[in-house]
Amino acid sequence: MDSKPVALILGSDSDMPKVEGTVKALAELEIPCDVQVLSAHRSPDRVVEFARSAEERGVRVILAAAGGAAHLAGAIAAHTNLPVIGIPIQTDALGGVDSLYSTVQMPAGVPVATMAIGAGGATNAGIFAAQILAIGDTALKERLKARKLALEQSVGDKNRRVQERMREMGWGGS
Amino acid sequence: MDSKPVALILGSDSDMPKVEGTVKALAELEIPCDVQVLSAHRSPDRVVEFARSAEERGVRVILAAAGGAAHLAGAIAAHTNLPVIGIPIQTDALGGVDSLYSTVQMPAGVPVATMAIGAGGATNAGIFAAQILAIGDTALKERLKARKLALEQSVGDKNRRVQERMREMGWGGS
Amino acid sequence: MDSKPVALILGSDSDMPKVEGTVKALAELEIPCDVQVLSAHRSPDRVVEFARSAEERGVRVILAAAGGAAHLAGAIAAHTNLPVIGIPIQTDALGGVDSLYSTVQMPAGVPVATMAIGAGGATNAGIFAAQILAIGDTALKERLKARKLALEQSVGDKNRRVQERMREMGWGGS
Amino acid sequence: MDSKPVALILGSDSDMPKVEGTVKALAELEIPCDVQVLSAHRSPDRVVEFARSAEERGVRVILAAAGGAAHLAGAIAAHTNLPVIGIPIQTDALGGVDSLYSTVQMPAGVPVATMAIGAGGATNAGIFAAQILAIGDTALKERLKARKLALEQSVGDKNRRVQERMREMGWGGS
Amino acid sequence: MDSKPVALILGSDSDMPKVEGTVKALAELEIPCDVQVLSAHRSPDRVVEFARSAEERGVRVILAAAGGAAHLAGAIAAHTNLPVIGIPIQTDALGGVDSLYSTVQMPAGVPVATMAIGAGGATNAGIFAAQILAIGDTALKERLKARKLALEQSVGDKNRRVQERMREMGWGGS
Amino acid sequence: MDSKPVALILGSDSDMPKVEGTVKALAELEIPCDVQVLSAHRSPDRVVEFARSAEERGVRVILAAAGGAAHLAGAIAAHTNLPVIGIPIQTDALGGVDSLYSTVQMPAGVPVATMAIGAGGATNAGIFAAQILAIGDTALKERLKARKLALEQSVGDKNRRVQERMREMGWGGS
Amino acid sequence: MDSKPVALILGSDSDMPKVEGTVKALAELEIPCDVQVLSAHRSPDRVVEFARSAEERGVRVILAAAGGAAHLAGAIAAHTNLPVIGIPIQTDALGGVDSLYSTVQMPAGVPVATMAIGAGGATNAGIFAAQILAIGDTALKERLKARKLALEQSVGDKNRRVQERMREMGWGGS
């Protein structure tokens, strides 16, 4: 492990495809990110070791993705004062409500900042980490502004596609 | 801490009234029980220390009660091979569904045996611990049998009370 | 039926694929297991007969898997003082919340130790039975320890795969 | 027990106040009713004995009220071909969703006809039993018709009260 | 329409495959059944007309299947004193919880006897109708008894298949 | 009944306190409103009669409040092309989720415009009726604008109260 | 943008297939409709601009479709007194309960008239808009009446298909 400012911890390597949005968002915003598979239940000592040493190794924001009885983010938050962001993974039986409740319903004293269930939440974890880091980083602030502007413009593009579709279907368009 | 066969761990002393049923059931079945307040999020090192040393200190079954993002039972189960029984505490906002999901939805490899939300679940945690210990303890087996018989008889008593009530209300009775 | 220490009862043979994890976990831990299809609603007398005679036939832990109005585990627990472990089967309409509530919300006096909905819960039922039996069985204790260690090591392997993937995608790795 | 046509079975005498509506509805419709406290989990043999002998003792419809992992109605239905009506009792933690799912989600082959959670459901269990019995009973049919008419008229009375209230509050009325 | 003792009303012809279990169960029990598509919301006058005239046309039990804001059973029950059985159809977005609540949560005075969401519930609606009709029909009672016995025996057959499977997988069998 | 432009239909007079916000909002906006107690299940013919004749009696918008299996709004909508607005009443057991699903999940062809569960939803039903009527009524449009402005100003007042409170508690204020 | 009386706003062009029912219903009822992609979160200024100017541009009813934390309808309603109709889009993880709650649970003062989750709700949004516009438009009233009649007749057609199917399956028919 090294001194990248963001660490993304996964409960299982099978969650990797579900958090690619996180990695992509961070890459687009030029924020180096360390990805580790660590399990609150299967390798708990590694989680403690990671959480305790993260700050001095230069990590500044920790992201944790887990599903079911999703204790990973909370277990990390118990051992550090760094901001911890939880990504609740969608589950087969309960749709991810179990992951959401296990991640967000933390007791007073040990916060986990929770994102949406699913792909949107994974992307937003990366952006939120960037928003935290941007407080002391003007260049990153500019990249975030550019991203927000692009997002707004993409809505305009989508609007144009819908107008075309309306015309194709003979329903007019504006 | 000492060598009592059952340990009951609470996330907070405010949960004590909610698990009195556990303590009472164990007392009735003459099973010594050690009660400790330890928090998965607020005193995580104490939890690890407890879980790791429990077996060699003579603990044979661990009960853990917590509410909300209820990680306590799972955090203990991560560090021991002793049977861990989870008691999901009822919560104000979500009724305890959050506690239930956080306790029961454990990943493959690290089981937490979960009881009902609320007072019945707390009592049952004590009885279930006794059922485990009774496997190698004939005297305890007899006490459990007596308890089950008493339970059945109490239903008969309740039935008689209902017949009286029916007669009082002029609706007859059998 | 014979004197295997663990009995796994299914409400239907269609649940067999859903509880293979239970059978595998027990086989890996070298615990003989008797599997029976018995239905709380369709063959209730067989369930009573099984539950009542289990202890004297040498069964020490009973596992029961059912879905929907999942009464199987509770119906067995009503007739025995052996520890009963419930496995709530995922359902089509309600995802298994119906199975979970029907299994876990038992009244005071008759506990059912409930596992997670789905495959993880099935595997864990086998491991939890082993944890109970290990209380008086040093060799089994060692097998459980080895399993837990292997589990921890598998997380390390998964981590290595993720680092490779990160490098392949040009996102670095540690 | 005797040959009353309707039997109402309660899981606990504490449920008596919650099913008074059942008893009242049956009394108003002049249908004798036997009330018994029997528990699917605490006195299961008594439940089996009751269910098996009900038909020959002259019972024609069985009502069963229970809460939580509410197996009572289903346990009875497993042992009889008489129509069984389930009354899911409201619960503290989960509002009665647990009782509802445990009662209604029965597997193919063993139906339980389920009423609403709460007081309305209890009253309706009595009326539904009457509707079944009325198939071969013209006098009862007339009493049901009279009840339905009275119900309709009570809505008219309520309407008049609301008009008065509207006038009192200076909002007019029709 | 004619004088068949059971009428099965569907909100839409697209629900036909979902209630084939009802029709089959009734056919096996030799109970003639009239199936009609009538909608509480799209053809409400037809529903009223049907419900009002059902009794005098010889209908003795009414089954109604609908999904979403499933008012069909309740709308019929408002206009008749015949027993009305509701079948909540599984829905895409909410799994059928919407159908279940709309069907079962009827106010005091107008009961709808509700079956499980899904195929099992549809089958059970047919069986429950038979149980009602069997009160005054000894031959039907015998057919129901035979069905229940066959159901119990089918569990024995399933058990044998599982033992075979266990042997095939090298896990033994009893 | 008369020719007021808005009719508010209640399933029961006990719902009157829960919809006072509707009546007040309409009174403030100077819109005459007829309130009637009519039940989809207890006086269904009156509901049909009301719904069918509403338009020609001069009603232009219909509001309907009901709880549980809340069919009232849908039953009215089945018989008219006037806009029907549903107010789901909060319920004891399920919090009003049953009312909400029964009101909002209408099938294609028969819309019910649904408001929030509880007091806010009742008030909003009145305002929404006004927004519909304001399309052809400039004076009403002005009253709605004034109401919206007052609402915005009330937020400013609330803000001032919070600043005072902050100062009182020694936490400053702006 | 132009002066069409109905505007349908989508949070994303990917929602277009989900709201085709809205566009078709409006087209059948000969109501011109402007479709725009605007996002409450990604292009909030465009939403404000649209909502503020809608009335003077001739828009009379606004429909808004969004999923997840579905703020679009509410954000528009905050800026206009035109009637706003919300269409909650079904979501992958939570089935659309998130969309429904975010759309319907509006605070007192700012109503959003909410339709069902899914395709039926989308169609109904178009019909409800037509019902509003028909208040001052006799020709549209006639088209709505014709539509309702056709709907009723289609139920008759469906009924005939079911009778045929019953005969094909050898189950008779009426």
Add this chain to the structure above:
Amino acid sequence: MDSKPVALILGSDSDMPKVEGTVKALAELEIPCDVQVLSAHRSPDRVVEFARSAEERGVRVILAAAGGAAHLAGAIAAHTNLPVIGIPIQTDALGGVDSLYSTVQMPAGVPVATMAIGAGGATNAGIFAAQILAIGDTALKERLKARKLALEQSVGDKNRRVQERMREMGWGGS
């Protein structure tokens, strides 16, 4: 308004008692906090104005508390790149699940970091803001460390109280 680093925005002054934990946590950590009442639905222009100017006025983290269709945090996040933390207020009808879903289920691109429903979540919002600000503030880091230590020690104190209680009740203690 001034240049305090944290702004806490409430949808209503009635939410003030529910977020006192936020204000207290920030006060204890010596972080100045500006509290404002602004409503996404009732004073939307003020929300936009606040969100747009926050960064240049020196705000570095924004906290937003709202209930029901809780759009406040999302509406602010749409207009700024500052980190926005959402506090879902518990609600009467739905317990706050509506608030939670409306706050957390944000679409990709516009994150809201969500805390638990209720008092614990309010306190944690203050602590999480501090954790963000501590990244560039060594003194604050020390205060957070001291707080975490005190939290751990308070668990020890609670444990001692439980031991006393156990002794008082005659159940022993360690």
